[in-house]
Amino acid sequence: MSKVSEELIVNTDTTENITKVKAATIWLDGCSGCHMSFLDMDERLVELLEKIDLVYSPLVDYKDFPEMVDVTLVEGAVSSHEDLAKIKKVRAHTKILVSLGDCAITANVPSMRNPFGVEAIMKHAYIDTAVTKDIIPNEVVPELFEYSRPVHNFVKVDLFLQGCPPPADAIYFLLTELLAGRTPDLTKVSRLGK
């Protein structure tokens, strides 16, 4: 694990030409609560942005994932081919991938559909409880996998920050520790369901 943050140090050039650490966040099958918690770092975001470039995120306007990013925080479970394609691309272009929050780590609330099966859940959502058109959508929205699963079931994840959502303080701790070149012990600052 110590190797994880060493990689980051290499990129934190302390000479005159300061290279900012490239960070990204991505939102898969989750409620965006983890991103809200990220924003809850409030004024500390300004401090962080002196050292970090947020190069890709639902919070910024870049459309394509960059060639290589130092740290990517991923919110949400993998529930469809679209999620899987996204996370595979992110993994290929990220040095340190962090599962942010319980959905990414355990599949959490999205997994509550799993025991019932896709067909039953679609019927319930789009037909039994429909108020206007009772049609199960088959285009635009991605087809669901049989199960919503945690991110680490599909790609290698380097760090796990638990919580629903992880507290802003815990996200700040994660980022500042990584910036300092340390691998943080994240079970000390959060837990499942926090």
Next chain:
Amino acid sequence: MVTPGKKVKTFTIDGKDVSGTEDQTVIEVCRENNIEIPTLCHLEGLSEVGACRLCLIEIKGSNKLLPACVTHVREGLEVITASERLKKYRVKLLELFFSERNHICSVCVSNGICELQNLAQKLGMTHVHYPYLFPKVDVDASHERFVLDNNRCILCTRCVRVCDEIEGAHTWDIMGRGIESRTITDLNKPWGESDSCTSCGKCVAVCPTGALVEKYKNAVDKSFKYKKDKLKFLPYLTTMREVKNEQS
């Protein structure tokens, strides 16, 4: 607690000299000496079953891992409670508990006061390596005051034992085998229709997770002293057990 008339055995736990009577288990001596061993099925005042395996210990000279709650003390034992190997196995056990049923902490009424959740944090479980099974498991809300949610059950059998040994009703049992095992009331009747249940709530008080809960109460709502009486409940269990032992 030293029982009169029993032989005293001296041995070591993690290199520390300790003593206990021959009828004591390693876990009892550990607790007396403030040596921490994680447990889920063990509860002072109830009989031991060795179901959760979290209290596994190493004994020098043996390559077997033994559950401290059912291992009696012997003269000259050299007990190791926290080797790297044991720590690794304990986290794996927790991961297996989480993967076997649907433990969704964020929406669980016991979020924050759950012994499984707390141990996962304490023992440093970062994530579950095993594939989740996502079984379809029933919830029994037929009882007037309580709910049985088998999604959260870890089969520790505290409820079975407290109902049988303390309340004397023996409403609870385990049905099925392996991962098909389910906690049931009477002969798998809905809890609300149980003839033997006295609605005393002891099972709810001892449940380590959110499998047995009181209706309309949750850990987030501070106005309820939800399940916080568990610690007060322990001396009661111990006293009742002592009374029962004296009578028999």
